[in-house]
Amino acid sequence: MHNSTAPEFVISASNLTKKYGDFVAVDGISFDVPPGEAFGLLGPNGAGKSTTMKMIGGVSQRTGGDLTIMGLDPEQHGPEVRAHLGVVPQQDNLDEELKVRDNLLVYGRYFGLPMSYLQPKADELLEFAQLSDKGKARVDALSGGMKRRLTIARSLINDPKILLLDEPTTGLDPQARHILWDRLFRLKEAGVTLILTTHYMDEAEQLCDRLIVVDKGRIMAEGSPAALIREHSTREVLELRFGSDRNATVGAELEGIGERLETLPDRVLIYAHDGEAALEQITARGLRPITSLVRRSSLEDVFLRLTGRSLVD
Amino acid sequence: MTQVLASNMSIEPSRRFLGSLYSGNVRAVFSRGVKATWGTNWAIMVSGFVEPVLYLIAMGIGLGSLVGEIAGPGGEPIAYAAYIAPALLAVSAMNGAVYDSTWNVFFKLNFAKLYEGMLYTSLGPLDVALGEILLALLRGAMYATGFTAVMGVMGLITSPWALLMIPASVVIAFGFASFGMAITSYMKTFQQMDWINFVMLPMFLFSATFYPLSVYPEPIQWFIQALPLWHGVELLRQLNVGVFGPDTLLHIVYFLVMILLGLVLTTFRLRKLFLK
Amino acid sequence: MTDHHAPSGAKIVDRHPVLGLRSPLTPAESAAKARKFGSIYYAEHWLRKLKGYGWTVVMTSVGTPLVYLFAMGVGLATLVDANSNASLDGGSAGPVSYLVFVAPALLATAAIMVASEENTYSVMDGFKWHRTYYGPNASPLSSAQLVNGHVVGVSVRLLMTTGIYFLFLLLFGAVQEGTGWIMIFSAALAGLAFGLPLMAYAASIVEDKGQFAMVQRFVVMPLFLFSGTFFPLDAMPLAVRWIGWISPLWHSTELGRIVSYGYSEPGVLTVVHVLYLLLLCAVGLYFARRNYVRRLGK
Numbered sequence: 001m002h003n004s005t006a007p008e009f010v011i012s013a014s015n016l017t018k019k020y021g022d023f024v025a026v027d028g029i030s031f032d033v034p035p036g037e038a039f040g041l042l043g044p045n046g047a048g049k050s051t052t053m054k055m056i057g058g059v060s061q062r063t064g065g066d067l068t069i070m071g072l073d074p075e076q077h078g079p080e081v082r083a084h085l086g087v088v089p090q091q092d093n094l095d096e097e098l099k100v101r102d103n104l105l106v107y108g109r110y111f112g113l114p115m116s117y118l119q120p121k122a123d124e125l126l127e128f129a130q131l132s133d134k135g136k137a138r139v140d141a142l143s144g145g146m147k148r149r150l151t152i153a154r155s156l157i158n159d160p161k162i163l164l165l166d167e168p169t170t171g172l173d174p175q176a177r178h179i180l181w182d183r184l185f186r187l188k189e190a191g192v193t194l195i196l197t198t199h200y201m202d203e204a205e206q207l208c209d210r211l212i213v214v215d216k217g218r219i220m221a222e223g224s225p226a227a228l229i230r231e232h233s234t235r236e237v238l239e240l241r242f243g244s245d246r247n248a249t250v251g252a253e254l255e256g257i258g259e260r261l262e263t264l265p266d267r268v269l270i271y272a273h274d275g276e277a278a279l280e281q282i283t284a285r286g287l288r289p290i291t292s293l294v295r296r297s298s299l300e301d302v303f304l305r306l307t308g309r310s311l312v313d
Numbered sequence: 314m315t316q317v318l319a320s321n322m323s324i325e326p327s328r329r330f331l332g333s334l335y336s337g338n339v340r341a342v343f344s345r346g347v348k349a350t351w352g353t354n355w356a357i358m359v360s361g362f363v364e365p366v367l368y369l370i371a372m373g374i375g376l377g378s379l380v381g382e383i384a385g386p387g388g389e390p391i392a393y394a395a396y397i398a399p400a401l402l403a404v405s406a407m408n409g410a411v412y413d414s415t416w417n418v419f420f421k422l423n424f425a426k427l428y429e430g431m432l433y434t435s436l437g438p439l440d441v442a443l444g445e446i447l448l449a450l451l452r453g454a455m456y457a458t459g460f461t462a463v464m465g466v467m468g469l470i471t472s473p474w475a476l477l478m479i480p481a482s483v484v485i486a487f488g489f490a491s492f493g494m495a496i497t498s499y500m501k502t503f504q505q506m507d508w509i510n511f512v513m514l515p516m517f518l519f520s521a522t523f524y525p526l527s528v529y530p531e532p533i534q535w536f537i538q539a540l541p542l543w544h545g546v547e548l549l550r551q552l553n554v555g556v557f558g559p560d561t562l563l564h565i566v567y568f569l570v571m572i573l574l575g576l577v578l579t580t581f582r583l584r585k586l587f588l589k
Numbered sequence: 590m591t592d593h594h595a596p597s598g599a600k601i602v603d604r605h606p607v608l609g610l611r612s613p614l615t616p617a618e619s620a621a622k623a624r625k626f627g628s629i630y631y632a633e634h635w636l637r638k639l640k641g642y643g644w645t646v647v648m649t650s651v652g653t654p655l656v657y658l659f660a661m662g663v664g665l666a667t668l669v670d671a672n673s674n675a676s677l678d679g680g681s682a683g684p685v686s687y688l689v690f691v692a693p694a695l696l697a698t699a700a701i702m703v704a705s706e707e708n709t710y711s712v713m714d715g716f717k718w719h720r721t722y723y724g725p726n727a728s729p730l731s732s733a734q735l736v737n738g739h740v741v742g743v744s745v746r747l748l749m750t751t752g753i754y755f756l757f758l759l760l761f762g763a764v765q766e767g768t769g770w771i772m773i774f775s776a777a778l779a780g781l782a783f784g785l786p787l788m789a790y791a792a793s794i795v796e797d798k799g800q801f802a803m804v805q806r807f808v809v810m811p812l813f814l815f816s817g818t819f820f821p822l823d824a825m826p827l828a829v830r831w832i833g834w835i836s837p838l839w840h841s842t843e844l845g846r847i848v849s850y851g852y853s854e855p856g857v858l859t860v861v862h863v864l865y866l867l868l869l870c871a872v873g874l875y876f877a878r879r880n881y882v883r884r885l886g887k
Contacts, residue, residue, distance in 0.1 A: 059726055060886055070616075079623050079729035083616035087727040093720040095634070097641050106634045110728035112622025117613050124609040154724070158619060159612035190607035356799070360806045371814035371825075376665075378824040379687070381672045507645050511652060518660035528667045 010035050010070055010162055010193050011056060017064035018051050018217075025051040027217035028065060035161070038194040040204045040211030042299060044309065048217040049197035050090055053166045056195065058082045069162070083111060086155030090166040092147045094139045100150060101126065101135035104157055111158040118157070125153040128183065145176030152183065163187060165196040169203060181206055201299035213303060220306040225299055232305045233297035234259050236275035240268045240282070240289040250287070257281050262304060271301070342444025347451075358452065362459045365405040369398055369463065372523065384525070386547075387556035395469045399549035400522040402460050402482055406453050407542055408513070410486035413449035414493035415509055419500055438583035446490045453486035454479065464553075472555030481552055485545040488568040491575025498582040516542045541571055623729035631725060631738025632745070639746060649703070650750045654757040657695050661819065662688035662761055677821070678852060685765070685850050692763035693845025694818040696754050697776040697838050703750050704784030705809055707743050709801045712791035716884060723885070732882040736788075740874065743784060747777040765850040772845040775866075779841030782866040783812075785873025792880035812836045817843070840865050 011033040018026040026048040033039045041049045054060035055067060058074035058081040067074060074081040094103050104122040105115070113121075126132045129149035134142065142150065148168065155163060168184070169177040184207060188194055198204050204211055205225045213220040213228070221228055238258065242250050244266065251263055258272030272278040275294030282289070303309070373394025385391040457479045464470050493509075500506055520542040526534050537543050548564040551557055604610055614622070623630070639646060666687035677690040715722035722735055730738075751773045758764050764772075787804070794800055815825065815832040816839035822830055833839040840862040846852035847859060 054887075057727055077620075078731065079620040079627075080617060082727060083619040083623065083729045085727070089723060089727065091720060091723075093723040095638065095721050095724070096719055097638050102637060106637060107724065107728065109630045109633055110623060110627070110725055110730050111612075111614065111619040112626065112630070112729075113612065113614060113619070117610065121610045128609070156608075158616075158728075159608060159610070160616075186607050190605065192608070356803065360803060364806055364810055367810055367814055370829075372819065374826075375815075375820040375824045376669075379669045379672065379677075379820050383668065507648075511648060514653075515656045515660075518656060519664070523660070524664045524668045528664050 009033055011039075011195065012068045013052075013056075013065065014067075015065035016052065016055065016062055016067055018048070018055060018060065019063045024217055026055070026062075029212070029214070029217070029219050030065075031212055031219070031222065033193060033195065035193055036188075036191050038188050038196070038207050038209045040208035041195075041197040041214050042199070042201065042204045042208075042211050042303070043197075043214035044199055044303075047214045049214055050166055052214075053164055053195070053197055057085060057087050057164055083158065084160060084162055086158065086160035086163045088148075088151050088155045088163070088165045088168055090170070092151050094147060094150060094154070096139040098139065099135070100131060100137050100139055100142070103139060103150065104154055107154045108157040113158065121157060121159075125156055128156070129153040130179065143176075145172050145179065148172060148176070148180060149183070152180070156187075160192070162193045162195065165194065167197055167199070169198075169200065177203075201303070204299055211299075213299075213306060215303075215307045215309075221302065228299065228302050229297045233301040234271040235273045235297060236271075237295055237297050237301055238270040238272060238275040238278045238282075239291075239293040239295065240270065241266065241291045242268065242287075242289050253285065253287060254282065260305075269301070269304075271297070339440050339443045339447060342441050343447050346444060346448040361409060361452070362456050364408075365401045365456070365460055366463050368401050369394065369460075369467070372397055372401075373467070373469075376523075385554055385556070386551045387554060389554075391554070392469070394467065395471075395553070396550075397523060398464050398467075398469045399478060399553040400520075400546040402457060402464075402478060403485055403542065403545035403549045404517055404522060405456055405460065406482040406486040407489050407517075407545065409453050409456060410449050410489035411493045411509065411513060413452065414446065414490040415497045415500075416506065418445060418494055418497045419506055438586070439580055442494055442579050442583060446487065446494065449490045450483050450486055454483050457482040470553065472553065474555035475553045478549050478552045481548055482545075484565070484568050484572075485541075485548070488541060488545075488571035488575065491572050491579060493575075495575055495578035495582055498579070498586055516540055520546055522546060541567065544568065620729045623734075627730040627734035628737035628741060631730060631735050632741035633738075634725070635738055635742030636745060639742065646746070646749075650699075650753045651757075653699055653702070654695070654754045657699075658688075658692075658757060658761050658763070661691050661695065662763060665819075666691075688761065688763050689765055689850050690846070691819060692758050692761075693772055693776075693849050694816070694838070694842040696751060696758065696772055697779045697841040697845060698813060698818060699754050700747050700751050700776040700780030700841075701783045701809070701812070701838055703747055704743065704780035705787060705805070707746065708784045708788040709791050709804070712739075712788055713794055713797065713801075716792065717795075717797070722881075726885045732885045733878045735885075736874070736878045736881050739788070740781070740785065740877075744777065744781065747780040747784075748773065751776040751780075763849075766848060768848040771848040775841050775844040775848070778866050778870070779837045782837035782841070782869035782873070785870050785877055787873070789873055789876035789880050792877060792884060812838050837866055837869055 009032040011031075013032070014030045015028045016026055016030065017024070017028050029048075029052065031039075041047075041052060043049050051060065055062050055074070056069060058069070058078045061075060069081045070084050072081050095106065098106060101122050104125060105118050108118040108121065123132070123135070126135050129152060131142075131146060131150060131153065134146065139147065139150070152165075152168070163184075165184070169180055172180065181203070184194060184196075188207070194207065196203075196207065208225060210222070210224050211228070212222045221232060223231065241247070247265065247268055248263060250268060251261060254261060254268065254270065258270040258278045260271040262269040262271070270278050279292055279294065282292075373392075377393035380393040382390040383393055383396045385396060461470070461475065461478055464475070496509075497506075519537055520540060521537070522542075526537060526543075529537070544564040544567045548561065548568075551561055551564075612619075669687040676684045677687065678684065725735060726732060754776075755764075755770065755773050758769070758772075790804075791801075811832055815829055816822070816836040817833050818838065822833040822839065825833075843852070843854065844859065844862050847854065
C-alpha cells in the first residue's frame with residue numbers, strides 16, 4: 001500500500017459484543033484481518049458467526065467493543081463501509097420478480113454505478129458465474145447452486161476488495177460446492193480479502209489462510225488450519241465402531257493406546273501419531289471392532305477437542 | 314356382490330367406477346380441513362361473514378335513502394335493502410366458494426404440496442377435491458344462515474319461503490366451487506390467478522345485484538343472463554318474497570348442470586395432473 | 590476520505606485478468622452517491638419490478654374504471670337519478686347527477702385499492718419470504734432510503750392509476766369543472782395516506798396469520814362502504830358516521846367533489862381534509878421508517 005493513511009488491517013475487531021436482550025450472541029471477540037487474507041469463522045449453528053458478519057457488514061449495531069473496516073467505524077460510516085464490501089448472505093435474497101441479468105444491474109445501481117459500466121460488467125460476471133446462457137431467465141427457474149453463484153456474481157458488481165460470505169455452500173450438492181470453491185479461490189488469488197463463515201471443516205481447510213474457531217460467541221482458538229490441527233490434535237485419528245451398545249463401555253479396554261480417546265455415540269476416536277500402529281495394538285489386545293478407519297486429523301477434531309461437541313449436530 | 318368383496322380384499326386394482334381416482338374417503342380430507350380451519354384461521358373464517366353484512370347496511374340504508382323503493386320479482390315495490398339483500402347473499406356464496414376452490418386450492422396445489430402428501434396415502438384425487446368442496450359448502454351454509462338471520466333482524470324477510478335461501482345458496486356455492494376447482498387446475502402462476510378477479514368483479518357488479526337488468530340494452534342483458542351469478546341472484550330474490558315463475562326452475566337447472574359439468578371437468582383434470 | 594484500493598494516483602488498470610472490469614468509482618464516491626440518490630436508486634428497482642407485471646397493472650388501471658363507471662355511474666345512476674327525492678348538492682350549480690357525484694369517490698377508491706395491494710404482501714415478502722430488502726440493505730443504501738424509494742415507486746403507480754382513471758371520468762362526462770384534474774393528486778394522496786400506515790404495519794408483522802385478510806375485511810371494506818362513497822355521509826346514522834371522519838377516503842372524496850363539481854362546504858373543512866391526509870402520510874412514513882430500520886438492523 002502506497003497510501004500512508006491506509007490501515008494495516010482491512011478489518012479490526014476488538015472486544016466486539018452483541019446482545020439481544022439478555023442473550024449474548026457475540027461475547028467480546030477480537031481479531032484482525034490483513035489485506036488479501038482468506039479469514040474464516042468456524043463454528044456450529046448459533047455460535048455467533050452470522051451476527052459477527054452482520055456487524056462487519058454494517059447492518060447490525062454492536063452492543064460493545066470496537067470495530068473498524070478499512071479504518072472506518074460502520075456505525076458512523078455505514079454507507080462508506082458497505083461500499084467497500086461484497087456480501088453473500090446466508091439465505092439468498094435475489095429479486096425473483098426480475099430476470100437474472102437485471103438482478104445484477106439493479107444491484108449495481110445501489111453503488112451509484114453508471115449503466116455504461118454495469119452492462120458489460122454484468123455480462124462478465126454472468127460468465128464468471130457460469131450463467132451466461134441464463135441472463136434472460138427468471139430467477140425462480142434457477143437451481144440452488146445457480147442462485148448461489150448469481151448471488152456471488154451480484155456481490156462482485158461493485159468490484160469490492162472485501163467479500164463477506166456467510167455459509168456460502170450450505171445446502172448445495174458436492175459438485176455445486178466445488179464449482180463455488182473454485183470461483184472463490186480465483187478471487188482470493190486476485191487479492192480479494194475473503195471473510196467467510198462455515199460449519200464445514202473441509203470448506204475452512206480448502207479456503208482459509210487463517211481462522212478462528214467460535215463457540216457460544218467466544219473465540220476458542222485462532223490460527224491457520226494446519227497450525228490449529230498441530231496444536232490441538234494428533235497427526236492421525238483412528239475411528240473405531242464396536243456397535244452402538246459396546247462403544248460406550250469399550251473405553252476401559254482401550255486404555256493407554258494413542259494420546260487421547262473420545263467416545264461418541266456411534267464411534268470411538270483414538271488420537272495417535274501413527275494410526276496403523278494403534279490399530280495393531282488394539283487387535284493385539286483381542287478387540288475386534290466392526291469397522292476401523294485411519295485418517296488425518298481435521299478441524300472437526302480440533303473443534304471436538306476444544307468444545308467437547310461436534311460441529312454439525 | 315361376491316366379486317366386489319373379493320376385489321376389495323385383494324390388492325388388484327379396484328374395478329369400481331373411478332376406482333383409481335376415488336377411494337370413498339372424503340371424510341378424511343374433510344375432517345383434516347375442519348381441524349386446520351378451527352385450529353389456525355377461525356378468526357378469518359368468522360370475519361368472512363361480516364363482509365356481506367357491511368354491504369347490506371351501507372348500501373341498503375345509505376344508498377337506499379337515495380334510491381327509495383324499487384320493483385321486486387312480482388312487480389310489487391319493495392325497499393331497496395330488501396332488493397339487494399338476496400343478491401348480496403348470492404354474491405357471498407359465490408365469493409366464498411370461488412375463494413376456497415381457487416386461491417386456497419392453488420396455494421395447496423403449488424406451494425404447500427398438501428395434496429401430494431395426501432395422495433401418497435390411499436386417498437384418490439377425487440376424495441381430495443370433494444373434501445375441499447364439502448368444506449367450502451359447510452362454510453357457505455354457515456355464512457348463509459348468519460346472513461339470513463341478519464336480514465330477519467332488519468325486517469327484510471316477509472315470506473317463510475325465505476328460509477329456503479339457505480339451501481339454495483349452498484347449491485349456488487357448489488356450482489361455483491366445482492367449476493372453480495377445475496379452472497384452478499389449469500393455473501400456473503399468481504398472475505394467471507389475478508385473472509379470476511378480473512372476471513369476478515364485473516360479474517358481481519353487473520349481475521342485477523344493485524339495479525335491475527332493464528337498465529342495459531338488450532344484447533348486454535342476454536350476455537348477463539348467460540352468467541351464473543345472475544341466475545343465483547334471481548333465484549334467491551324470488552325465494553325471499555315467495556314469488557315464483559317458470560324461470561325459477563331454469564335457475565335451478567342452470568346450477569345443477571354447472572355442478573355436474575364442473576365435477577366432470579375437475580375429475581378429468583385431476584386424473585391428468587396426478588395420475589400421469 | 591481516501592481510497593485505499595487503487596495505487597495512489599489515477600486508475601491505471603481498467604481491466605483485471607480475473608476480476609475483470611474495474612469499478613469507475615471508488616468506494617468513497619459510491620457511498621457519496623448512495624447517500625445522495627439512494628432513494629431514487631431503490632425507486633428505480635421498484636419500477637423495474639412493476640414493469641415485470643405490467644399487464645396486470647394496465648388491466649387494473651383500465652379495467653377497474655370501466656367496470657365501476659358502467660356499474661355505478663351508469664347502471665346505478667339510472668335508479669338514483671329517476672328518484673326525485675334524491676338531491677345531491679352541487680353547490681351553486683344546483684343538484685348534480687349521480688355519476689358526477691360518485692366519480693371522485695370511485696377515483697379515490699381506486700387509489701386506495703392500489704395502495705393496499707402494494708403495501709401488504711409485497712412488503713412482507715421483502716422481509717420474510719424472498720427477503721428482497723436484505724439485498725439492498727447490505728449495499729450502501731440505508732433502511733430509510735428503502736422506505737423512501739418504495740414510497741416514490743408507489744406514488745408513481747398511484748399517479749398512473751389516478752391519471753388513467755381521470756381520463757375515463759372525462760370520457761364518461763363525470764367531471765363538470767375545469768379544476769377537476771386536481772383530483773388526480775388528491776386521490777393519489779388518499780392512496781398514500783392509507784398506504785403509508787399500512788406499510789408500517791406490514792413491516793411489523795413477523796408471522797403471516799392472515800392479518801392482511803383481516804385488514805381487507807375490517808378496515809378497507811368498511812372505509813370503502815362508509816366513507817360517503819356511494820351516498821352522502823349524512824345519509825348514515827350518526828353511530829357510523831365517524832368511520833367517514835377518520836377515513837382518508839372520505840376526506841379525499843370531499844376534496845374531489847369540490848374541485849370536480851363545486852360541492853360547497855366551509856373553507857375550514859377543506860383545510861382539515863388536506864391537513865388530515867398529510868398527517869396520516871407523515872405518521873405512516875415515520876413509523877414505516879422506524880420499523881424498517883429496526884427490523885433490517887437486527
